[in-house]
Amino acid sequence: MDYCLIPCLRNLHDMSILTPFKRASGLGSTSDGVKHWWMQRMTAVALVPLSLWVAFAIASHAGEDYTTVAAWFAQPFTTTMLILFVFTAFLHASQGLTVVIEDYVHHDGVKVTALVGVKLVLVLLDQQRLEHFTYRICRLIEGANNQCPTIKSNTIPMTWLS
Amino acid sequence: MKNASNRPLSPHLQIYKLPLTGILSITHRATGVVLAIGTLLVTYWLAAIAGGEESFNSANAILGSWFGKLVLFGWTWALFYHLSNGVRHLLWDIGFGFDIPTANLTSKIVVGASFVLTILLWIIA
Numbered sequence: 001m002d003y004c005l006i007p008c009l010r011n012l013h014d015m016s017i018l019t020p021f022k023r024a025s026g027l028g029s030t031s032d033g034v035k036h037w038w039m040q041r042m043t044a045v046a047l048v049p050l051s052l053w054v055a056f057a058i059a060s061h062a063g064e065d066y067t068t069v070a071a072w073f074a075q076p077f078t079t080t081m082l083i084l085f086v087f088t089a090f091l092h093a094s095q096g097l098t099v100v101i102e103d104y105v106h107h108d109g110v111k112v113t114a115l116v117g118v119k120l121v122l123v124l125l126d127q128q129r130l131e132h133f134t135y136r137i138c139r140l141i142e143g144a145n146n147q148c149p150t151i152k153s154n155t156i157p158m159t160w161l162s
Numbered sequence: 163m164k165n166a167s168n169r170p171l172s173p174h175l176q177i178y179k180l181p182l183t184g185i186l187s188i189t190h191r192a193t194g195v196v197l198a199i200g201t202l203l204v205t206y207w208l209a210a211i212a213g214g215e216e217s218f219n220s221a222n223a224i225l226g227s228w229f230g231k232l233v234l235f236g237w238t239w240a241l242f243y244h245l246s247n248g249v250r251h252l253l254w255d256i257g258f259g260f261d262i263p264t265a266n267l268t269s270k271i272v273v274g275a276s277f278v279l280t281i282l283l284w285i286i287a
Contacts, residue, residue, distance in 0.1 A: 041255060044248050051245060054204070055238060059287035063226075066215040073211045086205055093198035100191060122198075 043092035193240040200237040243276035
């Protein structure tokens with residue numbers, strides 16, 4: 001995470017005449033900026049076809065009854081695209097929100113709390129949903145008597161949002 | 163972080179009139195934040211399908227209400243705006259379209275494309 005631990009500590013002792021450039025120069029990078037930037041572009045490229053497909057596919061199934069939608073949902077292609085979309089979208093969202101927080105939140109404590117919060121909430125939510133989807137899709141395809149891997153609590157995502 | 167020399171680091175937003183490209187830039191961020199929250203709605207609908215007929219019907223009742231539709235309409239516009247402007251950003255990343263006339267032209271294309279795609283989607287839905 002690239003918050004300014006060392007520059008911030010230096011600021012405490014640095015009153016005054018140094019320019020912002022002088023204060024920052026020579027401290028080195030925080031090491032993962034390029035990867036963060038690059039991954040944000042990669043997820044963006046992936047999301048161009050994925051989000052177009054998801055938006056129009058969902059729109060074309062709007063208003064259909066459960067049986068029709070569930071049958072569409074259980075097709076391998078649909079499932080694959082939806083899982084890729086959910087995973088990529090939340091990764092991209094977490095990276096984007098990280099940058100927004102870094103840019104606009106200037107209080108160190110609030111900033112670090114918000115950054116950690118974004119990571120935990122979005123990544124956990126992603127994980128939970130993937131587990132939940134995989135389990136339910138397996139049930140849809142295999143029926144009730146199946147070898148689907150059980151998950152710790154398949155009710156958590158539903159109770160969070162409903 | 164405090165700015166030691168008190169020089170302004172960015173334009174004074176109450177005085178400086180944002181150009182079209184500037185308005186699009188801040189809207190890109192705003193729609194990004196909105197989408198991060200709104201995508202939860204999409205996954206709610208997907209989880210509701212996975213949850214069975216009962217949860218599917220209750221999710222449809224919520225999302226199909228006038229308020230649900232209003233939120234979804236906003237979400238689709240935000241998605242298509244962020245998508246179109248995102249492509250513009252990717253083109254900048256490979257070095258295309260940095261000059262002011264092109265940037266102004268692509269601004270207008272982005273806004274137009276976002277509305278066209280939104281309307282197209284709601285014709286299908």
